[in-house]
Amino acid sequence: MTSETNGQIKDPTKGKPPMPQPRKLTFIHTVKTLEPVFAVLAAERLPGWQIASVVEESLLSNVIANGHVSQEVFDRLTRHVHKAEEDGSSAIIVTCSTLGEVVDALAAKTATPLFRIDRGMAEQAVNQASTIGILATLPTTLDPTTRLLEGTGKRMGRQCKFVSRLVNEAFARLKSGDQEGHDLLVQEAYATLSSEVELVVLAQASMARALQAGQHHRPYLTSPELGMDQIAGLLRLSRMSGD
Template sequence: MTQATSSKERTLCMIHTVPGLIAVLEPLLARDVPGWAHFNIVDESLLKNTIRDGAPSHATMRRLLGHVASAVEAGAEAILVTCSSLGAATEMVRPFFAETLVRIDEGMALAAVTGYRRIGVLATLHSTLEPTTALIESTARTRGAADRVIHSKVCEGAFAKLTRGDTDGHDRMVSDAIADLADSVEVVLLAQASMARAWERYGDAAGSCPVLTSPELGMVHLGRVLNG
């Protein structure tokens, strides 16, 4: 657990499965969520086990519940789960706590359904595609936008390249997949925060089709939820 708190501020806990996301999200947190101190909990096994099992298992859900409970006991008034693959687990945990619990991809889903009808979702993991698609569908229903059409696609092999350290290969594959999907939709959503770098490197891949990523939109949404 890494910590950066002040007694004068309210406290947020971010729960990560990818340690590298801390450096990505902390500057956005400082910009978009003023007045909140924070600390981080990192558990890479939550994602590894979800990939192995194809979805969050009961054991993974219990582990996440334990992390949220630990965060609350440590003083967190709000918790951000930064792994999109844990979407179903996060929804399972939510009713057990009065504290605010937010998913990193909520802001991206909201931006998609309020601005576009034909929505493309791109992931490099099957375990992420289903919960992200389900979140978009539920957000659309809540917003009275049930006519949204979702096109989902997995960029097969890209995540394996990333785990082997081939970031260039991963980013090129994601860029090519963005270009393919952009031909049939009005907006492309990148289901994993780790995919955002590919868009930053190859930003012209989608042509005029907008591409939404979860870190930026997730933090803007978090700021609105916590600070009004």
């Protein structure tokens, strides 16, 4: 839109700073059903940000098949991170706890802020309890989550005892489409483990739904909400949120 004064055409936008472009947050998922979950959490905590997602379930499948994070998985995740940077991301979040230690390694040499989703959960757990149960449906997630909690406890000067428990068959049930069977196994394992500890940590975001209803003997923590709370807070402190 322009206006005319004394026979001259004036552009009302001239001399004004350009409108800032929205910040872009990219999620890298290995479980497709988590994509809408995190989209909602991000929209609530970082309003005005553009949300993008990459889903590659084969990253997790490869780790499960090999029993460890292979060089191939490391390289493919690295390519996803670099592509997100090239596409203009202001921050990147990997929502797979199994890949958490890889994310830490990549974050140390990535210019764009790169986050693992489970650090906020770990910090709250060691602040809140001294005996902590760790529940997972995959051994490839149980071990890195246990190491994260142990390292977090040492860093924060907390003397904590950790009790790890693997829920056999639950993840296979989930992958086959048997959500009810998965949830039942998680609920049973939680009931047993919670009798031994003050608090239970669910190592995988995909486990959260299993305990959303019903009474619970002990409190439990999951990574999506706590992880997004922590990351959004860090982005606001870095003045990246646009708030």
